Amino acid sequence: MSPDRAVLERAIDEGEREGGRVEFKERLTKDLHLSEGRLESLAAQLRHRVLSGDGTATYVIGITDDGGIAGISPDAFSESMDVLSILADEADAHIEDAQTWGVDGDGLVGVATISEGSVMTDDEHIVVGTAGHVDHGKSTLVGSLVTGQRDDGQGGTRSYLDVKPHEIERGLSADLSYGVYGFDEDGPVRMDNPHRKGDRASVVEEADRLVSFVDTVGHEPWLRTTIRGLVGQKIDYGLLTVAADDGPTQTTREHLGILLATDLPTIVAITKVDLVEDDRVATVEREVERLLREADRTPLSVARHGAEAAREEISETVVPIVATSAVTGQGLETLDDFFENLPKTEDPRRSEPFQMYVDRTYSVTGVGAVASGTIRSGELEAGDELLLGPMPDGRFRDVEVRSIEMHYHRVDKASAGRIVGIALKGVDEEEIERGMVLLPRTADPSPVREFEAEVMVLNHPTRIGSGYEPVVHLETISEAAAFYPENEQLLPGDTGTATVRFKFRPYLIEEGQRFVFREGQSKGVGTVTSLDPDA
Known part of the structure; x- marks a missing residue:
């Protein structure tokens, strides 16, 4: 028995009991368990478990009332965690951690740790x-x-x-x-x-x-x-x-x-x-x-x-x-x-269409591929249909939002400025790369290999000439690129126009975005001024 599995076994051995901190749930559904009257009752039950555990409760999902391991499908498990998050929020608590194990084919059982207090926004x-x-x-x-x-x-x-x-x-x-x-x-x-x-x-x-x-x-x-x-x-x-x-x-x-x-x-x-x-x-x-x-x-x-x-x-x-x-x-x-x-800085893009640059990717058992990052603009809801890309060939993939999470906390929606993990249907984790973008399905994105920029050289040992290849850091993109200054050279302290070409693949960028470029001790900053989708 692995150490991780021991967590599940200990929870089952402790069992449900009056005045205890452990609760068994075979499955939670939005239609049934969030209905009028039921939500308040289950939230009160959760609050009781948290208080009984001196601020911490353990919920075991995919387990029958008598402690039998039933296992539920990945989709049912994801919905159960969504419901559990809502119940926790109603009880002024939050999901601190969750672990899952596979049983009987594609069935899942999981242990969620619920802690007192709301997640800090x-x-x-x-x-x-x-x-x-x-x-x-x-x-x-x-x-x-x-x-x-x-x-x-x-x-x-x-x-x-x-x-x-x-x-x-x-x-x-x-x-x-x-x-x-x-x-x-x-x-x-x-x-x-x-x-x-x-x-x-x-x-x-x-x-x-x-x-x-x-x-x-x-x-x-x-x-x-x-x-x-x-x-x-x-x-x-x-x-x-x-x-x-x-x-x-x-x-x-x-x-x-x-x-x-x-x-x-x-x-x-x-x-x-x-x-x-x-x-x-x-x-x-x-x-x-x-x-x-x-x-x-x-x-x-x-x-x-x-x-x-x-x-x-x-x-x-x-x-x-x-x-x-x-x-x-x-x-x-x-x-x-x-x-x-000092106030939290406001994001003026909240009212624009949804967009998020992918920062990290990982895979969660029973959930699948997850893309994490900061929502750059707009709002996102569970079930939204999105585009993911560009892929190395410049195309975008159709995906669907399975669930959204903030600091272990399942939410139905999130808006600009929020840091989220988005579980995606329709793509494998290894296909998602840092620097890709998530967009509404209705968008018509045009990724580029080449763009024009206004650049300032902050530090460089000599001059920057045509073909200079630093790494460009724009949003979550980190990619080698070739610079071609308009006047064929830029000296330290100079500001000028340059054509910039990503070396290996296209990315989705837009006019006005700022970036840093670095190569060794050389540093500079720039602003995208125009795009060349045909280059």
Whole structure:
């Protein structure tokens, strides 16, 4: 008997009993179990099981009332999980985990762990992408924020982040953040020691609002939309650190350029102000202001205008600057105030037709192929008929939405900005690739191999000439492409027009989309200006 199977056997051995936490259900159907009166009764039953289990209940699906393994079809199991999710939501609980096993051909039996409390919605969770030159105090600053502890001057709080972050387990693993804290009605909810998984879990459980930090530097690439693909989250704000004893560097310029090029509302934190005199801090702040103005952004000094004004004005064009010290604590309350009150960034594409770039794929027993990603626009409902592609030959495949899941939580529909896993009928998991797109069946997509773009070279050792082949990162697409500058060359700092051609296959892109290109130490940003579907 495998360890996984032991979970099922233990639940069956424990059995259903009055005042127990285990419940057997052979099958749950929407027509019967969600009918008027029945839903309330079953939700109350579920709530009783959760309370009996001190906050956790175990539901075994595909089991008869006397504990016999019956097994149900994959479609029946999927519907049962949909119904169970709705019942859990009605009982102020959520599905924390689910495991399935095959029995008698294509039959399934599963164990679902139900936990007390609703799933935190994306509206209550902001994600902050951090950037900055090495040794400019980025990790130390975040370490102090998430623990509330002052640094020892030697980067001690940075060590709290030198751990592997918690993972999302659903057929794949992904780093959600490298630091997390939250807020409740009494203020910040922090971790005593992030090395203890229980501390991290308690923050998520206790906080009404959650803030995750994602270290953008070092990821390949570290563009907003690609980080979103790596961690399954949409980055809401950028936090750029500039050390007061060093000032802006070439790396600072590159990182600022990418943050701003992706229209990410950004905060600049001048760190290590305890190491220098006030006039040096003022000098560095003026240098940062000059960089922002060169990028057509409006700097807003917290020291001169106050935290409230900065919080109200921050946008894609207005960038607050705050002086901080992880040693003395200067500026940390201001950052707490920002992260407690800044709104989740809105997606203006919510009213447009559905579109989602595929970020990850996996397969779930009894469910089949699952494509995960962030819904870029529109809304999606279970049962919707979609197109998936382009395939390597440029064509699209007809698929159907079997079910939708957010953080183990089955939902009937989801809208723009939500991070979801979509179970698909009509395609095998190995046929789905990162960078593909899901669209309504009525769409008429035209994938391209070649497009025109306005590009800016942030860093390159020499000149970029015709045939230069970096990797282009656009939404979840990561593909080698050849560049052909209009004037046959681009130098560092130049902005110009170039023809860009994907090297291996076509993709669905559109005018106005922004991208990053990288090759070794070379970095640049660009915007798609026109498409060539015939190339």
